[in-house]
Amino acid sequence: MKHAIRVAAFAAAALSTSVLISQVEQKTKRFPQFENPDVKVWKTIVMPNQPLAMHHHDHPRVIIALTGGNMNIVDPSGNIEPHVWETGKAYWLPAMAPNTLHSDINAGDKPMEVMVVELEKEK
Numbered sequence: 001m002k003h004a005i006r007v008a009a010f011a012a013a014a015l016s017t018s019v020l021i022s023q024v025e026q027k028t029k030r031f032p033q034f035e036n037p038d039v040k041v042w043k044t045i046v047m048p049n050q051p052l053a054m055h056h057h058d059h060p061r062v063i064i065a066l067t068g069g070n071m072n073i074v075d076p077s078g079n080i081e082p083h084v085w086e087t088g089k090a091y092w093l094p095a096m097a098p099n100t101l102h103s104d105i106n107a108g109d110k111p112m113e114v115m116v117v118e119l120e121k122e123k
Contacts, residue, residue: 026111028052033115040118046071046106054101061118063091069108076101085114 028050033041043066046052054076065085073081085091096102106112 028106036120038120040120041115043113043115046104046112046114048106048109048111050106052104054103056101057093057096057118059118059120060095061093061116063093064115064117065089065091065112066115067111067113069106069110069112071112071114072105072107074103074105082107085112 026047028047029045031043031045033043035041051074063085065087068085068087068089071083071085073083075081083091
């Protein structure tokens with residue numbers, strides 16, 4: 001009987017650990033790819049309705065939708081600029097105006113995965 005209780009306790013602990021791991025894995029993540037003086041590249045997985053913190057882009061960038069969907073770019077006053085990014089397509093986003101911020105929100109119900117190529121030098 002004691003062995004059965006220990007096995008059940010171990011199984012419950014393993015289940016709760018796997019639930020915690022799956023919850024952690026379901027957060028929006030950014031994965032740096034490489035960087036040099038000309039370009040910075042990162043991959044981002046944006047989970048549904050998990051807004052990225054407000055941020056600014058000094059340089060223009062190309063977004064490549066590895067997994068497409070609906071991305072809303074939202075400014076601090078709540079204005080929404082909707083984007084529909086199709087899987088396998090690339091999109092141009094210009095540098096942001098000085099002293100402006102935005103957040104990105106995946107408005108869909110599935111994770112979106114994008115590669116971001118930000119040009120570090122303007123010509």
